[in-house]
Amino acid sequence: MAVNYGSKRIVVGAHYGMRDWLAQxxxxxxxxxxxxxxxxxxxxxxxxxxxxxxxxxFAPQAMKTLTFAVIMAMLYHVWVGMRDVFMxxxxxxxxxxxxxxxxxxxxxxxxxxxxxxxxxx
Amino acid sequence: xxxxxxxxAIKASxxxxxxxxxxxxxxxxxxxxxxxxxxxxxxxxxKATLAKKRPEFRNINAFSDLPSYRLPAAGWVxxxxxVSGVLMFALMPFVIWMFDTSISSExxxxxxxxAFSVGLLGLPGMVWKLLxxxxxxxxxxxxxxxxxxxxxxxxxxxxxxxxxxxxxRVVLTLSLALTAVLGAKLFGLY
Numbered sequence: 001m002a003v004n005y006g007s008k009r010i011v012v013g014a015h016y017g018m019r020d021w022l023a024q025x026x027x028x029x030x031x032x033x034x035x036x037x038x039x040x041x042x043x044x045x046x047x048x049x050x051x052x053x054x055x056x057x058f059a060p061q062a063m064k065t066l067t068f069a070v071i072m073a074m075l076y077h078v079w080v081g082m083r084d085v086f087m088x089x090x091x092x093x094x095x096x097x098x099x100x101x102x103x104x105x106x107x108x109x110x111x112x113x114x115x116x117x118x119x120x121x
Numbered sequence: 122x123x124x125x126x127x128x129x130a131i132k133a134s135x136x137x138x139x140x141x142x143x144x145x146x147x148x149x150x151x152x153x154x155x156x157x158x159x160x161x162x163x164x165x166x167x168k169a170t171l172a173k174k175r176p177e178f179r180n181i182n183a184f185s186d187l188p189s190y191r192l193p194a195a196g197w198v199x200x201x202x203x204v205s206g207v208l209m210f211a212l213m214p215f216v217i218w219m220f221d222t223s224i225s226s227e228x229x230x231x232x233x234x235x236a237f238s239v240g241l242l243g244l245p246g247m248v249w250k251l252l253x254x255x256x257x258x259x260x261x262x263x264x265x266x267x268x269x270x271x272x273x274x275x276x277x278x279x280x281x282x283x284x285x286x287x288x289x290r291v292v293l294t295l296s297l298a299l300t301a302v303l304g305a306k307l308f309g310l311y
Binding site: 051055082106110114121 | 203207209214217220223225226227230264267268271274
């Protein structure tokens with residue numbers, strides 16, 4: 001396979017950014033489908049939404065697994081989006097680096113918390 | 122020396138003396154351009170009668186220039202897509218806190234609901250409701266603008282100017298309308 005890292009990494013030309021571009025869309029579709037799934041279950045439940053109705057939606061292992069995948073998709077999606085925002089508006093390299101590192105730490109921390117919550121109850 | 126060579130030498134020396142006369146590169150450039158056969162429509166005196174030069178912005182100032190910009194509907198959808206995304210990024214811990222307390226146990230569920238009635242961290246419930254409302258709008262707008270974006274990726278009809286404006290208006294209206302409906306529920310209007 002052709003070397004595409006280190007000093008040989010291709011950062012210009014056709015297809016550069018294709019992976020992130022596509023990932024942004026794939027993760028978006030996954031999250032949109034998840035939204036529909038959760039929303040549908042909330043809407044078909046009868047009576048007022050209680051703790052049991054709400055936690056019951058996330059109780060099955062299949063739903064936990066799907067939610068886990070959606071959390072990972074969200075982290076990647078947000079990273080691509082925030083990176084785009086930083087690249088467009090933050091010009092000083094040091095500030096951009098600091099913000100990008102902050103975004104990564106922020107996202108991983110949030111992701112860890114969300115996954116802990118998901119499999120704890 | 123051949124005759125041709127002699128002629129070339131004479132030409133070169135003539136040119137050199139003219140260049141010496143011109144003395145500066147800019148003058149030499151003027152000299153060269155004068156030799157070019159391009160028609161010169163405007164002399165310096167005509168310039169005053171030409172239309173006033175339109176302002177050209179090379180470095181837009183976010184505070185002095187942006188507020189005077191009038192964005193089309195699609196422009197609003199675009200920038201609000203970013204604003205809503207950054208907002209959800211910033212409020213992600215609040216979202217996970219809501220997920221945590223609402224799902225972990227009956228007791229934490231009570232803490233979750235009381236945050237919006239009694240309050241939390243010294244802030245009244247109204248503040249948390251407004252934060253939740255902001256998140257609702259952000260999610261709805263980001264979702265609908267995202268669907269519009271995905272449709273534009275797969276349909277040539279979706280990227281025409283007219284269609285872009287129409288769908289942008291739909292996104293703006295629908296996201297605000299749904300936020301209003303959900304917000305009314307959140308604040309107990311029905």
